[in-house]
Amino acid sequence: SQTIHQWPATLVQPVGSPLSLECTVEGTSNPNLYWYRQAAGRGLQLLFYSVGIGQISSEVPQNLSASRPQDRQFILSSKKLLLSDSGFYLCAWTRDRGLEAFFGQGTRLTVV
Amino acid sequence: DQQVKQNSPSLSVQEGRISILNCDYTNSMFDYFLWYKKYPAEGPTFLISISSIKDKNEDGRFTVFLNKSAKHLSLHIVPSQPGDSAVYFCAALNFGNEKLTFGTGTRLTIIP
Numbered sequence: 001s002q003t004i005h006q007w008p009a010t011l012v013q014p015v016g017s018p019l020s021l022e023c024t025v026e027g028t029s030n031p032n033l034y035w036y037r038q039a040a041g042r043g044l045q046l047l048f049y050s051v052g053i054g055q056i057s058s059e060v061p062q063n064l065s066a067s068r069p070q071d072r073q074f075i076l077s078s079k080k081l082l083l084s085d086s087g088f089y090l091c092a093w094t095r096d097r098g099l100e101a102f103f104g105q106g107t108r109l110t111v112v
Numbered sequence: 113d114q115q116v117k118q119n120s121p122s123l124s125v126q127e128g129r130i131s132i133l134n135c136d137y138t139n140s141m142f143d144y145f146l147w148y149k150k151y152p153a154e155g156p157t158f159l160i161s162i163s164s165i166k167d168k169n170e171d172g173r174f175t176v177f178l179n180k181s182a183k184h185l186s187l188h189i190v191p192s193q194p195g196d197s198a199v200y201f202c203a204a205l206n207f208g209n210e211k212l213t214f215g216t217g218t219r220l221t222i223i224p
Contacts (some may be wrong), residue, residue: 032210045218098210103155
């Protein structure tokens with residue numbers, strides 16, 4: 001069966017520090033991978049999505065970047081965190097042209 | 113540019129009555145629409161979907177209606193139960209780029 005792992009579950013980081021959130025998928029190959037952020041009043045905002053290794057589409061200009069070094073690994077990064085980067089980050093993968101989406105448990109990031 | 117919008121951030125409904133959640137979209141190229149349910153600190157889980165060529169899909173207590181001319185869809189839950197209390201997101205899918213775009217969410221509270 002397919003599973004998605006996302007860690008850490010919670011993270012408190014000072015302003016200006018780097019960030020690395022990791023997401024891995026098991027039990028499938030060549031998944032589409034997504035990073036979303038849930039913020040008050042903005043719903044689930046799509047940050048990045050990837051249809052293959054090294055292929056990253058960025059949806060909004062921001063202080064974050066994403067990389068896909070392996071087929072089932074998706075990493076969300078920042079060189080210097082801002083207060084506005086605080087939020088709940090969700091990794092997801094999809095199959096069947098996106099009709100089925102599976103989400104990780106999320107990471108609550110607090111930038112202080 | 114919010115392509116999928118849920119104009120009601122919150123909704124309270126008496127247990128046993130009908131809950132109606134609404135969603136509007138701007139992109140006429142979406143192929144499928146989906147509803148997800150989300151509890152705090154968890155990833156969203158899939159509820160029900162509808163193809164853009166249909167106008168209604170029913171699954172147990174959940175029914176989704178699509179009005180393409182108005183670019184509007186709604187989720188009906190009847191009868192509403194306390195376990196239905198959660199945040200509900202509508203989402204739209206474009207098969208061309210397999211991108212899943214979420215709305216802003218509606219927090220549904222079922223009053224016992």
